Amino acid sequence: MATTWLGPKGRATALASMADEELDVLVVGGGIVGAGIALDAVSRGLSTGLIEARDFASGTSSRSSKLIHGGLRYLEQLDFELVQEALQERGLLLTRLAPHLVRPVPFLFPFQHHWERFYIGAGVALYDTLAMTSRNNRGLPSHRHLTRSGAMRVFPALKRSALAGAIQYWDCQVDDARYVTTVLRTAAGLGARIASRVQAVEFLREGEHVVGATAADLESGERLRIRARQVVNAAGVWTDDIQEMVGGRGQIHVSASKGVHLVVPRDRIQASSGMILQTEKSVLFVIPWGRHWIIGTTDTPWDLDKENPAASRADIDYVLDHVNQVLRTPLGRDDVEGVYAGLRPLLSGESEETSKLSREHTVAHPVPGLVLIAGGKYTTYRVMAKDAVDAVAHGLGGGVPESVTDRLPLVGADGYSALYNQRHRLARDSGLHVSRISHLLRRFGSAVHDVLDLIKEREDLGRPLAGSDDYLRAEVVYAVEAEGARHLEDVLSRRTRITFETWDRGIAAAEEAAELMAEPLGWDRAQVEREVEYYRKGIEAERAAQEQDTDQEADAIQHGAPEIVPDVHADRS
Template identity: 35%
Template sequence: MLSAITRPKTRQFMGEYEFDLLIIGGGITGAGIALDAVTRGLSVALIDMQDFAGGTSSRSTKLIHGGLRYLKQLEVKMVAETGREREIVYQNAMHVTKPERMLLPFYQSGTFGKYTTSAGLLVYDWLAGVKKEERRAMLTAEETIEMEPLVKRQGLLGGGHYVEYRTDDARLTIEIVKKAVQKGALCLNYARAEKFLYDNGKVIGVVAQDIHQGGTFPIHAKHTVNATGPWVDDVRNEGDISHSKKLRLTKGVHIVVDRSVFPLQQAVYFDAPDGRMIFAIPRDAKAYIGTTDTFYDSDPQTPFATEEDIRYLLGTIKNMFPKVVVNRQHVESTWAGIRPLIYEEGKDPSEISRKDEIWEAESGLISIAGGKLTGYRKMAETVVDVVVSKYPRHHYGPCVTEHLPLSGGDFGGIEKYQAFLASKTREAALFGLAEEEGKRLSAFYGTNVDMVFTYAHALQGDDFDLPTVVKAEIFYAVHHEMALTPSDFLIRRKGDLYFNIAFVECLKEPITAFMGRLLDYDDDEKRRHLHELDMHIARAKGDVRQ
C-alpha cells in the first residue's frame, strides 16, 4: 500500500536495492512513467521532493482536453494525439474524469467565426476520434442563449457545442501512483534528489534527502528519468551538461466564485478582450475561471495569484457575462500553476508550443519536459520505450496502460459505472452513512470506496469534533495515499482548499489533531503543519503581500 504508516519501510527498501528505473518527480508525468514501466516488468522507484502532484499537477485547468485552440497554431499531431487520449483517460478513471459539455460562442468580431468554429470542431472530432454521441453541434444565437443565458448577447452569431472531460488533476495523479504501487513500484513523497551517483561518468542513481524524516539515503538504478516539470533544468544542471534545449516557465491562474454569485449552468470557452481563450466551468456549487498565461521567473514551488491576475480574470467575466456582478470580494479562492514549456525564441507565452520533448545526456540521464495533462500516458509510453530499448530485444513487454484501469477505476466498463454508483449509494446505509454521503464517496473513490465505508463504520462515535465521514477519508488518505500533513489531505487528496475553502478554515484544527494522532505529531509538528496550511489558505485567498 501507499501508506504513510509504512513509509519508513519504503525508504529502507529504496536504499537496499538496485532498480531498473528511478524516476525523479511525482507529478502526473513521473507517475505515468512509473505505471508504464512497472507494468512492463521493470523494477521502479519514484521520489518527489514535495507531495505527489505538489507542483503543476495539482494546479492545472483540471480538464482532460485535446487543446482545440492549438489547431490555430497548426499543431495537428498534438491535437490528434491528446484528443484520442481523452477517451482513454476517461475509460480508465471514470471516478475522477467526467464528460463536460463545452459551449464555444462566436461573435461578429471574435477569434472564431461561424465557419471557422464549425470547421475547427469538425476537424477536432475527426482528429480525436470522438464518438458519435459526443460530436460537435452548431447552435443558433437563440440556442446558445438558451444553453447559457448569461453570455453576452451583443454581436452573438451562435455557438459550437462539443465535449471535453473535467478531472481532478491531483487525484488523477494519486490514482496513477497507487496503481503503480499496487503493481510493485516503490514511491516516496518528500524525498529530494540531492546529488547524482556516478560510475565511469554514467548516472547510477541519486543520494536522496528525506524531507519528512530527515537524513539521506542512496537509491541505485540502471536508468534515471528526470520528470520534475518546472525543475527539469535545475536537475539537468548536474546530470546533463548539454543545454541545446531549455525551459521557459509560464504561469496560469484560476479564480473560484460561488455559483450563487455567478450562476453558471454550462461550461463556456470564450474570447478574452486580449484574444486569449478562457474557460468558465461549473463545479458543484462553485464556478472557476481561467487561465492567465504570463512568463514566470520566480520560485516555481510557491506561485500565487497576484491582484493583477485576479483583476484580469474578473475583467474576462465582465466582458463575456455582462449581467453578472462579480467583484474581488466574491473571489473565494485561487490557484496558480507553472507550465514547464520548451523555450522558443521571440514567442509570447500563449504562442509557445505545449509539445513534449525528451533529452538524453551523455551521463545517461533521461529528461522529459513540456506536454499536457491529457497526454501523460502517451508521454510515459515514449519515455519507457527509450528505457527498454537499452535492454536486449524483447526483454520487456509492450506498453499495456491503454486498457489498464487506474486505482479505483475498475468498474468493468462505462455501462456498469452508473449501476455501481446506485448500488454503493444504497449500501452506504449499512455502514451508518446517509445515501448522499454514499453517493459522493462512491463517485470520488470509485471501487476503493468499500475501505472508506469500513473506516467510517469503525470510527463512528470517536471524538475530535469531526464528522465521521471526514475521519474516514483522513484514515484512508493516511493508510492508502501516503498523506503526511493536513495540506496533503485538504489540497491534493480532496481539493477542498480550492473548492470548499470555508470547510478548510472551519475544520483545519480538528483535522490536524486527528492526523496528529494517526501520525504521532508532537506539538512542534502540529504547529508547523497548521502554519503551512495557513500559508496555503492565505495564498489561495490572495492574502499575500505582492
C-alpha cells in the same frame, strides 16, 4: 500484487527497499508525468522507484484547469497530430482507464458575428471528427449549433449583446491531483517503490554514467543512496535545476508560464454548461466544478519562486475583466472564494524550430543512464510516459516488453459502473445519504469500500469535516493511510480541494483535519499545533500576495511564508 496503500508504513518500506537493492528505473518527480512513467515501467516488469521532493502533484499537476481535452485551440495552429493524440487519450481515460475520475462536461463557445459560426463550426466539427476517428471515444455527444436564444437558455448569465449565437461541444474534466495519486497507487500495487518528501540532491556517477542518486529524506534528515540502471528526470518546471546536477545546461530547456484560476460559487453564474471564450492571448474557460465554477487562465512568463507561484491583483483582475465582458451580472473580487496559480513547463530553445514545440513533449538521453522528459500536456501524460520508458528500454539494451498502460485500469476503475448503479443500496447499507455515496464513488471508484470500512470501524468518521461539509472525516484519515498525505496542506490542498473551495480557504477545517491525521502519522499535540500554524501562515501570505500589483511584490510576500518541510536548497528567512 503489492498493496496500493501509500501510507507511512508503505513509505518506510519503499525507502528501505530503494536503499537496499539496485533498481532498473528511478523516477525523479511525482507529478502526472513521473507517476505515469513509474506505472509504465513497473507494468513492463522493470523494478521501479519514484521520489518526490514535496507532496505528490504539489506543482503543476494540482494547479491545472482540470480538463482532459484535445486542445481545441491547437487546431487553429494546425497541430492536428497533437489534437488527435490528445483526443484518443481522452477517450481512453473516459471509457477504460479511469471512468470514476474522468467525466464529460459541456462547453458553450459563443460568437459575436454570424460569419464566425462557419469558422468556429468548422473547427469544432473537425475536433469531433478527429475524436470519432480515434479509438475509445464513445460516450461524448457531438457538438450542436445554437441560436442566440438557445444559447441564452443554456447560459442565462450571458449578456444578450455578447453573442449572436453559439456552438456547444463536449470535453472532459478530472481532479488533477487525485488522478496523480491514483496512478501512483496503481504503480505501487504492481510493486513500484514510491516516496514523497524525498529530494534528489546529487546523481551517482561511474565515469560518464549516471547510476543512481543520493537523496535526502526531508522528514528525517537522513541521506540514502539509491542505485538504478536508469534514472528518469520528470521534474517539470524544475527540469533545468535537475540537469545542473549532471553539469552544463543539458539538452532540454524549460520555461515556466504562470496560469492563474479563480473559484467562485456556483450560484454566481446561472448556467447549465461550461464556456470557452477567446481572448487576445489564448482562451478563457468557465468550468463547472461541483458547487463552484473555475475560471481561468492567465498565461504569463514566470522566473520567480517555482514551488509556490504567487497570484497578484493584476492576475485576478485580468480574469475578472475578461469574463465580465460577457456576463450580465459582473463578478467582483468579493465573489472570489478561491485562487490558485500553477506553472506550465513549456519547451524553449534558441531557435524558432524548438520554440514551436512548446505544448509538445521531448525525450533526451544526455548522458548514459539519464533520461530527460519535458513539455507535453496533462491529457497526454500516458504517451509521454511510454516514450520515456521506451528510452529507458533502449538504455537498458532492449529486451523490455511493450507498454501495456493503454489497457491497465487504474485503482478504483474496475467495477465502478456497477457500484454507481448500486449507490442507493450502498447508501442504505452504510447509513450515508446517497449524495455522499455518489461523492465518494466519484473520488474513489470501487475503492469506496475502503473508506466505508473506516466508517464501520469508527462511526465518527462518517460525519462531515468541520468547516467543509463536502468532505467526510474518513476522507482525511484515508488520505494519510492510503494516499500518502504527510502534512496538513497535503490533505486540504490536494487530497481534498478545501483550500480553494471554501471562503476561509480551509482555516476552519484545519484543526480537526490535523487532529484526524495525528494518530496514523504519530503526531503529538505540539505537531498538530505546528501543522495548523504553518497552514494558517501560508494562507495569510497567499491572501496578502493577491493584494499586490506585480509578480515581484506578490512573490516577495508569498515566498516569505515558512515551509513545514523546507527542501535542501531552500534559502528562506
